[in-house]
Structure formats: structure tokens, C-alpha cells
Amino acid sequence: MALSQSLQQKLLQKLSPQQIQLMKLLQVPTANLEERIKEELEENPALELSEENHDENFEEPRDEFENADDDYETEGSEDEYENIDISEYVQEGDDEIADYKLRDDNYPELEDKQVMPFKIENSLHDSLVDQLGMLDLDDRTQKIAEQIVGSIDDDGYLRRETTSIMDDLAFRQNIIATEEEIEGLIRKIQHFDPPGICARDLQECLLLQLERKLKEGTEVKLAIEVLSRYFDEFTKKHYDKIQRGLNIDDDQLKSVINQIIKLNPKPGGNVGEVNKAESYVVPDFFIYNNGGKLELTLNSKNAPDLRISEGYRDMLKEYDKGSKKDKRQKEAVLFIKQKIDAAKWFIDAIKQRQQTLMMTMQTIMDYQKEFFLTGDETTLRPMILKDIAERTGLDISTVSRVANSKFVQTEFGTYRLKFFFSESLSTESGEEVSTREVKKILSDMVEGENKRKPLSDERLTELLQEKGYNIARRTVAKYREQLNIPVARLRKEL
Template sequence: MSLSQSLQQKLLQKLSPQQIQLMKLLQVPTANLEERIKEELEENPALEMDEEGHADEFGDEMQDEFETSADEDMERDGSEEDYDNIDISEYVTDDDGEIADYKMKDDNYPEMDDQKVIPIRVETSFHELVLNQLGMLELDERNYKIAEQVVGSLDDDGYLRRELTSISDDLAFRQGLSVDEKEIEAIIQQIQQFDPPGVCARDLKECLLLQLKRKLTEGIAVELAIQVLSKYFDEFTKKHYEKIQRGLNLTDDQIRDVINQIIKLNPKPGGNIGEINKAESYIVPDFFIINNNGKLELTLNAKNAPDLRISEGYRDMLKEYDKGSKKDKRQKEAVLFIKQKIDSAKWFIDMIKQRQDTLIGTMSAIMKHQQEFFLTGDETTMRPMILKDIAELTGLDISTVSRVANSKFVQTEFGTYRLKFFFSESLSTDSGEEVSTREVKKILSDIIEAEDKRKPLSDEVLTDMLQEKGYNIARRTVAKYREQLNIPVARLRKEL
């Protein structure tokens, strides 16, 4: 194979660093934006928070995101000619005192007082709760180490899902203890007597049985429930109640009492104890929509419009350099560094402003398209809407709309919703009108909720009922929507 040279022309699309950073900022939800701004403040000393409400000296002089003056300065080789051509006039000129455009505070949603003391909840985690109960057992040092290993192997739901051989191996490698499975099983039997009931179970069946055995003094229904779970656990989970009744010779009242006993048990004994993920405990909305006498008003969360400005100290340093007569190479190197940091700060402020504009524009288009829902809160009034519809209304790319919709929330008088909630495909009716699949799912959910649970409706019956209402829908589509709504099949919805 011979070597050869050739000329080729290629058309490539490359994103500038500014565009990449803007895309990343769009994906950041309001709850994490403050942390991202703090990172930028730490990295760039020329950027600072305007806590006193001063105007930004460079607010009206933002550079276009495609200009590369800062990049060009960074690529210079430090020659004398470069230093001699430094122009800092735009950095030392006083501004006209106007407030920068990016400052969009809303008096209706004031920022939180930083001086306010927020109490911190003190709580005991699930594993700490179980470890504290080990002190009630009379264990020697060896058995205590085994018990600690077992407790440490519990998952957050309170189950012991590790094999005994794995626990034995961990004790051998980490503690230097040679322990057989019988010793571990004996310790497990003792830990299963701890609170909360059902802790240290290997599976759901054992967990429920452990809880029922604590309630043996409560009557015959508990004893029957233990028999049902011991002999007919699979049949019970699949609601084959007739088979259970025949096998144990139970009456309708008895099987009903058994079901009532079992459904009161906790399938996750460790799930409601201890610390929870703070990121999942609350949602910080990015937008607020208020119905003001039939007119919708959209506001952006104030945390999306931080008070950022260029450091006055950096500007003063450039002024001192401009006034001085002796300008050696070291001073000029410092000036180049200051210019780069100021350009970077100006660019970041501009990115925050563009983020605000994109968020407001996208949410305004969604609010306009789904206006009837925001006025009434009725899901059946939602119109079909896909990413392309909003992209055409806003003039943005579909990928940009997707980034906004995936991680943002809006607070309304009917609740807080993820923006993805408002996007849905269309479905045709008998009259040829296109309706949102969200509307069909809502009607389907209402029909199932109102059904007689002793005789739940099959997918075929649900399909007929929807077709009677004018929706052209197939049975497999009904089954798909039912699964998306986390609704089980008719047999599993049956109640006695």
C-alpha cells in the first residue's frame, strides 16, 4: 500500500466555548444554579455579587458571544508589540449609571434573607437505630463484630439481601474472623427481633411473616394470615383468592380479614426511618404562574437573576495603570491577565442573561399553548404539544427546548409540575379533531377510579367505553396507557 497526499474540503459544525457553556447553563435547574455561580465566583476574581444594588459598570458593553477578543489575548505569545498595543479605554471609562439588563428582580418574590437562622433537624439514621439496639444483646466481642457486619449489610429498606457466604468472606478478610454460616444465622435471628418489625428479613415474604408473628395475640385473623403467606404467598400476590379459600377452607369474611391484616403491614421497615435525600424532599420551582382575574402572569424565580457585576477593584487597577507613566513588561502582563478575567466575567454575565431570556421565552410559549389548563387545572383541556411546536413558536432549536423542559418546574395554583408534563402526542377523535394523549389518560384514570372494584373493568371494556366517547383507540393502546399510569390489570385491581 503506497502513501499519498490529497486535498479535501470538509464542512464541519463546531460549537464555540460560549455556546457549550450556555447549553450547560440551560440544563442547570434553579436549585443548582446558585452553586454554579459560586464556582464561577471562586474561579474568576473579577466577578462578584452586587450585594448593594450597584449598577454594573460593564452592563451596556457586553460582547457578542461569538467575539473572541479574550481568546485572542490568551493566545498571544507575550511579545513587546503585543504589550505596546494594549487598549484599556473601554475598561476604564465610567458608565452612564444605567441598570444592567440582566437585573430582573421581582418584588413579589423577594430573595431569602441570608441572615435568617435555619434550624437543622437532628435525627437518627436507620443503621444507627439498629446498631444502638445491639447493646441490649449479651454478645461477646466476636459475636458483636459479626452482628455489626450483619447490620452494616442491611440496605436502606431494612432487608438483608447479601448471601451468608459473602458476609462470612467479609468477616474473614476484614476482621480476620473465621465464621461459619450457622453462627451468622443465629445472629440474624436475634437482630430480627429488633425494631422496626420486619428488619433483617431476606425477602418480602419473611418480612411480612416477622411482623405478623409480633401480632399473634391479636386474634385468629393473624394466625390465618401467617398460614396464607406461608403456604400461598405467590397466589396471594397474584390475588388468586378463590384458590386460597379452597386450600384453607376459608369463608369470605375470613379471607377479607386476612387481607386487611396483611395490607396493614410495612413492606419496607427501614424506608421511613432516618435521613432522607434533601434533594428529593422539596422542589424549587423555576417559574411561577399566577391567574390574575383571568389573565395569566408569568414570573421567573428570583434566583435565576442574580446580581452579578465586574469587580470595582479590577477596574481601579486598570485606571491606575492607565494613569501611570512607567509601564514595564510585568505591569503589562498583569493588565493582560486583568483584561482576560474581565472579559470572562462579562461573558458569564451575558450567559446568565441569555439563560433568563431563553427560559422566559420557552415558558411563555408553553403557557400560551396550554392556557386553558393553567386557567382551569383540568387535564382534559390540555392540547397536544411536542418539542417542535414550542421550537417553532420561540425560534429556538428543538434540543434547546428539550434542555429547558427536562429539568425545570413551574408552580401554579393547582400544583407544581415538571415542564415535560405539558408535552404529549395527539390522538384523533371520530370528528377528526386532535386531542392530547394526556386527556385520554386522564379519562381512562377516572373510569378506572370509578369502577366497581369487586368487578374491575378489563382492557377490552375500557377500550369500548373510550370509543363510545369518540376516541379512536385500540386495545393495545389502552393497555400501554394503563401501564404508563402504573395501573395493574383488572384481576389485580379486584377487591373482596
């Protein structure tokens, strides 16, 4: 086939840098917004904090050009320089460009109470290393112990084989250690806090915790025997086999179960930075019930106000007044123009972010008004991303970016925005209800069941159908799993 050239015209959609910047800012949670703004302040000298005592005669940016070489090159071209309209950048009192506020003027007294919390703690690894310092170890043994501690995961388990630790020591630190030496150090580390640390599996973890409670009586000894001899039966709740094997009655089995359920299956999960389950959630929105009228505010705490640098605008004013237009001045003007444009784009992106967030949350609040007034999950209406996109005029992907990473604080608790989105389910009367409502009823049924005879999926299906919900057993099983509710056999209690 012969090579040939041809001209073609195509219609393509391409995102502008400003649109890309806005999409990234939409995904940034309020907790990280201040950090993102600080990054932009460091990168762009034309962007600065807006302060009441701001010096209008700020001249510092001039220093960047005073010692510039004649060979300084700028990204702008001569044509770009000729097309610059200086008046766009030096207008007096240009509030739209110069001033920008993130604060909520309507409720200043409420905003003072909205503190941005942060957590400072030592990690699990640091805690274990500190405890190593209490042992009388030589340098070689200390390095072996540190290797073991470094192999413990965030849950507090040592999931690496002893032979793998031996290989790491040999190849990375040139230390030849025996299996018995490593096992001896592991046993010492297992006496560290928190109890159960450095276990190889769940069974060993629970036994380590029980061994520290041996002084509490025979119930602990019996619990150790149950976990040692009948661990599989215990996890599967085959209590009759345990009773027959140990010849114990129901009261004794209850006391054993009470001892075991108090233990921590993830001892490392409550220490330091790895405790993700208890990490702080910073809400992006606040909803207040003012006498039956819902009021929405955006969390702007700790986010600095921004403005265009007056120093940079003064430089353009001086250039506009001057008569001499040499190469260095042209290059400086192009540089200033680029920085001011970038600052404008960023401020505009922050404004659009606020508007988009408020518009989306306002629509969600109006859609789920009954829930925000009562806090009753059964009042949640079926709602999907498309519903909000149609009401706001935004794209579904934009609504998704807002919903996936944002939280709202209400008088009933703090919720992720994704919580309010759910599919619909038809009732016998033909009414569409939220699947969230069905899950709440299902959860209440399980909570109120007789734990000696838990409700099976078939029975739960029948009860829901009696309430008028057209639902299949497999759907009930799916919802139960989504709620992290185990099957009936594993919910059984004595």
C-alpha cells in the same frame, strides 16, 4: 499506496466555550443554581456578589501580584497584550457589565414567601448503627453486625447471601465467622426499627411486620398463616384457593387483606436520605391566576446577585494612568483581562439562562392556557418539543434541556415541564386530542369501576370508542401500563 500531503478546506460546526457553559447552566435546576454560582465565585476572583454595602475601594486582588516572581508566566501572548483596549474594561457606570440582578422586582412580597427548603436527616444506615449500640456486643461481633448492616440496601432488604457476607468478613477484615453466628445477628437486627428491616425477600419482610402485631388478635395470626402457606396465591389474587385451603369465609378474608395492605413493602424507604419518594421539589417557575390573567415568575430565591469586581477594574484604571509598562504589569493585565472576560461570560450565560427559561415557560403557558386556568387534565392540548421550538425560535435540544429538569408550581400543584408534552390522538370527528386526556379518562374509568368486576382492556377500549376516541386495545394496554394500573384480575377486590 504512496504517502502524500494535501491542503483541504472543511466547514465544521464547533460549540464555543460560552455556548457549552450556557447549555450546562440550562440543565441546572434552581435548587442547584446557587451552588453552581458559588463554584464560579471561588474559581474566578473577578466575579463577586453585588451587595448594597459593597466597598467601592476594594483593593484585595492586588495582593495576588505583589509577591509574584519575575518568572511568572501567563497564558496570554505579547500580541494579545498589545491588542487590549483598556477602555472596554474601565468605563464608568457600565451598568451592562457591572450590575446583575436575579430578583423579581415585580412581586417582592411573593418572593419573600418562596422559601428554598432543605432536609437534614440521618440515613437508614446511621439509624441502624445507632441501634447496634444498644446491643451488648464485643468488638469482633460488633464488626460482623456492622458488615450485615452495611449490606442492607436502600429499601431495607438484605439481598446478599450469608456465604457472601462470610467471604467479605474473611477477606476484608480477617474475621472468620460461622453461618450460624451471622444468622443469629441477622435475627437480632430484624428486631430493629423500622419493622421488616433486614428481610431477605418480600414475604419475610411482611411476616416480620405481622409478628410485631401478634397481640392485636386472631386476624394477625390468620394473616401470618396466609402469607406463610399461600403467598403466591395471595400475590396473584387467587382468593378462592386461599378460602378453600384455610376454610374461611369472605369476611375473614377481607380482614386478612386489610391487615396485609397496611404493611410496608419497603421499610427502608421511609427513613432518612434514602426516602427519595418524599424528597423536596423546588419549583423553577411560579404561575399565578390573577383574575383570569396568568402571570409567570421565575424562582430566583437564594440565588445571589453578581457583578464584576470593582477592585479588578480599578487595577486596570491605575495601569492605564501609569507610564511604566514592565513585564510584570503586562502579565498582570493579561491575567485580569482573562478573569474579567470569564466573569462577563458567566453573567451573560446566567442572563441568557433566565431569558431562555422564561421564553420557553411563557410559550408552554400560552399553549396550555386552559389547563393552567382550570387544572383539568382533559383540557391539555397535544404538544411536542417541536411545537415550542417553532414558537420560540429555539432549537429542539434547548427546549428538551429546559423541559427535562424543571418544575412549575401552579395553584393545582407542582408539575414537571415534561408533563405538558404529549402526542396527539384522533377522535371520530377528526379532532386531535392529547394522549394525556385519554389517559386521564382511562384512569377515571378504572377508579370508578366495580372492584368486584374490574373492567378488562377490551371493555375499556369499547368505552373509550363509545366516547369517540379511535383507539386500539393494545394502545389501551400500553396507556394502562404507563399509568401503573395492573390488569383487571389484579384489581379485583372482595
